[in-house]
Amino acid sequence: MITIDALRICDGERTLFDGVTMHLPANAVHGIAGEGRSALLQALYGLMVPDAGRITAGGHPLRRCDVGFAEAEPRFWPGLTARDCLDLAVRYNPGSNPAAMLRRLPVPLDAEAAALPAAERKRLALVLLLLNPKRVLLLDEPFRGLDVESAFMLRQLILQLGSEGRTVLVAARLAELDGICDDFYVLDGGVVRGRYEHYEFARAVREAAASGIAEK
Amino acid sequence: MLSEKVYSGRLVRPGVFGGSPEWTAGVRRHPAAVVAAAVVLAVCACIPYAGFPALYLAAAACGSFYAANEPLQLLLLPEKGAARLLARKVLTAWRNYFLTTAPFAALALLAQPRLAWMAAAWAPLAALALLYFVAAKYARYDPADESPRWPLAARLGAAGFLLPPLLPLSLCLVVSYLLRAERNLNRYLYDYD
Numbered sequence: 001m002i003t004i005d006a007l008r009i010c011d012g013e014r015t016l017f018d019g020v021t022m023h024l025p026a027n028a029v030h031g032i033a034g035e036g037r038s039a040l041l042q043a044l045y046g047l048m049v050p051d052a053g054r055i056t057a058g059g060h061p062l063r064r065c066d067v068g069f070a071e072a073e074p075r076f077w078p079g080l081t082a083r084d085c086l087d088l089a090v091r092y093n094p095g096s097n098p099a100a101m102l103r104r105l106p107v108p109l110d111a112e113a114a115a116l117p118a119a120e121r122k123r124l125a126l127v128l129l130l131l132n133p134k135r136v137l138l139l140d141e142p143f144r145g146l147d148v149e150s151a152f153m154l155r156q157l158i159l160q161l162g163s164e165g166r167t168v169l170v171a172a173r174l175a176e177l178d179g180i181c182d183d184f185y186v187l188d189g190g191v192v193r194g195r196y197e198h199y200e201f202a203r204a205v206r207e208a209a210a211s212g213i214a215e216k
Numbered sequence: 217m218l219s220e221k222v223y224s225g226r227l228v229r230p231g232v233f234g235g236s237p238e239w240t241a242g243v244r245r246h247p248a249a250v251v252a253a254a255v256v257l258a259v260c261a262c263i264p265y266a267g268f269p270a271l272y273l274a275a276a277a278c279g280s281f282y283a284a285n286e287p288l289q290l291l292l293l294p295e296k297g298a299a300r301l302l303a304r305k306v307l308t309a310w311r312n313y314f315l316t317t318a319p320f321a322a323l324a325l326l327a328q329p330r331l332a333w334m335a336a337a338w339a340p341l342a343a344l345a346l347l348y349f350v351a352a353k354y355a356r357y358d359p360a361d362e363s364p365r366w367p368l369a370a371r372l373g374a375a376g377f378l379l380p381p382l383l384p385l386s387l388c389l390v391v392s393y394l395l396r397a398e399r400n401l402n403r404y405l406y407d408y409d
Contacts, residue, residue: 065295065407075287075362079241084230091235092293128289 001025002044002062002136002167007053009043017043018190020053026135029162030169031177031184034193034208038072041138041171045069057136068134072141074125076113082124083109089131096131104153119145126154130161137161137168143176155180174208177201234308237290242281253277257320267324268334271317275342276377278313279349283366288359288404297408298401302354302394309346314339345377348390354397359404 002024009016016039024030032040042048044055046064055062076085086098086109102109105123108116113124122145129137139158143151158180162168170177177184178201186193186208193211196204233239243250253274260270294301325332352370366374369389376386 063407064292064404069289074289077237077241077284077286077290079244080230080237084237084240087230088235088237088290088293091230092295125289 002055002057004040004044005054005056007043007055008051009039009048010051015190016048020187020190020192022185022192022195024167024169026167027163027165028167028182029158029180030167031174031181032169032171032187033174033177033184033204034187036187036190037171038140040187041069041140041169044136044169045138062136066135067138068129068132068136069138070125070129070140070142072144073118074121076116076121076124078112078114080113081110082107082113082116082120085113085124085128086131089128093132098127098131101127101130104157105150119147119150122146123150126157130157133161133164133166135166137166139168139170139172141172142170143172174205233312236305236308236312237286238281238305239278239308239312242278254320257317258323261320261324262327264328265331265334267320267328268331268338271320271324272338272342272345273378274317275313275345276374278309279345279374282309282349282353284363285353285357285359285361291357291359291401291404292408295408296405298398298405301401301405301408302350302397305350305354306347309350310343313342313346317342341377344387344390348373348377348386348393351390351393351397354401355393357397357400357404 002022004020004022004024007017007020016036020040022030039048043050044062045067046062057063057066080088086102090096090098105127107120107124107127111120113121116124122142126139126142142154142158146154158168158170162180162182170181174184174186181198183195183197184201184204185195186204188211194204194207228240228243230237230240233243257267257270257274260266291301294304296304321335321338325335352366352373356364356367356370358364370393372382373386373389373393376382376384376389
C-alpha cells in the first residue's frame with residue numbers, strides 16, 4: 001500500500017499541493033484527474049521534494065528503484081534510434097521481450113527516437129517502461145496523442161498490469177479513466193476534491209462539472 | 217500509421233560501443249568527423265612524432281561525446297548506484313577509446329618503432345582526459361538541462377589537457393568532479409545500491 005500523507009509542495013510562492021492524502025492499495029489501478037495530477041506523479045517519483053508530508057510504501061519511504069515513470073512528453077537522446085533504445089533496455093534486462101510489446105504498440109525501429117512524432121515517442125516510452133515493469137507504475141497522460149487502436153491496447157495493458165500485483169497510477173482526464181481504474185481521485189486547488197470507486201464514475205463527472213474543475 | 221523515415225546512421229549499434237549511448241549517439245551524429253579523424257590518424261601514424269600526439273588529441277575530441285545530458289530514464293537503465301555507474305561509464309569510455317585507436321597505435325609503432333616510448337605517455341594522458349570529461353559531465357548532470365553550458369573552470373580544465381601549464385588545474389578538477397559527480401548522481405540513484 002502506498003500512502004501519501006498530508007503532502008505539501010510549494011513551487012516558489014505557489015502552493016501545488018496542500019494536505020493531499022491518499023491510500024493506494026497494491027494490485028489495483030488508481031486514477032488521478034484534475035489540476036496538478038502530473039505534478040503529483042512527479043512528486044511520487046521523487047522529482048519534487050515535499051515541503052511537508054510523507055510518501056511511503058508499506059511504512060517505508062517509496063524507493064525509486066521500485067517505480068517506473070512514463071512521462072507525458074517523453075524525451076529521447078538525439079542520435080539513438082528506437083531500436084537502440086530497445087537494445088539498451090534488453091541489454092540491462094536480458095529476459096525482456098520487446099517483440100511482444102511492439103506487436104501491441106508498434107514503433108518504427110530504424111527512425112531516430114528523438115525525431116519521432118509525439119504519438120510514436122509515447123508508444124516507445126510505454127514499450128520501454130513495460131519491458132521491465134516495476135512494482136509501482138506511474139503513467140502520466142498515457143492516452144494523450146495516441147490513436148484509438150493504441151489507446152485501446154494500452155487500456156488492456158493497464159488492466160492486466162493492475163491485476164498482476166502492481167500499483168498502477170494513471171494521471172489523465174476524467175473521461176479517459178472510465179473503465180480502467182479501481183478508484184480515482186479528483187484534484188483541484190492543491191487538495192483532493194473527491195475520491196470515487198469505479199462504479200461512481202457518473203457521480204464524479206457530475207460533481208466535477210458542478211464544481212467547475214478544469215479538465216485540461 | 218508509422219513514420220517511415222529511416223535514420224541514416226543506424227548501422228552503428230550500441231553493442232559495438234559496449235552499450236554506451238554517448239559513443240553511439242556521438243559517432244552517429246558526426247559521421248564525417250569520424251571518417252576525417254580516421255584518415256588524419258592514419259596519416260599522422262606514419263609521420264615521426266605525430267602519431268601519438270594525434271591519438272591524444274582524438275581522446276580530447278572524444279570528450280565532446282559527454283557534453284549533452286541523457287534523459288533520466290536512460291541514466292536509470294543500468295540500475296546501478298552512483299559510484300558503480302560512474303565506474304562503468306569511465307571503463308566503457310576507456311574501452312571504446314582504446315579499442316578504436318588500437319589499430320592506429322599499432323600502425324604508429326610499426327612505422328616508427330623508435331618512438332614507442334611515446335605510447336607510455338599517450339595511454340595514461342588519454343585515459344585521464346576521458347576520465348575528466350566523464351566526471352565533469354556527471355558533476356553537473358541535470359536531466360532537465362539537455363545541453364548544459366560548461367562553466368569557465370570546466371573549460372579551463374578541459375584546456376589543460378591541451379595546454380601543459382593548465383594541467384595541474386585539470387588534475388585538481390578531476391578529483392573535485394569525481395567527488396561531486398558521485399554526490400550529484402546519488403540524487404537520482406540513491407536507491408540502487
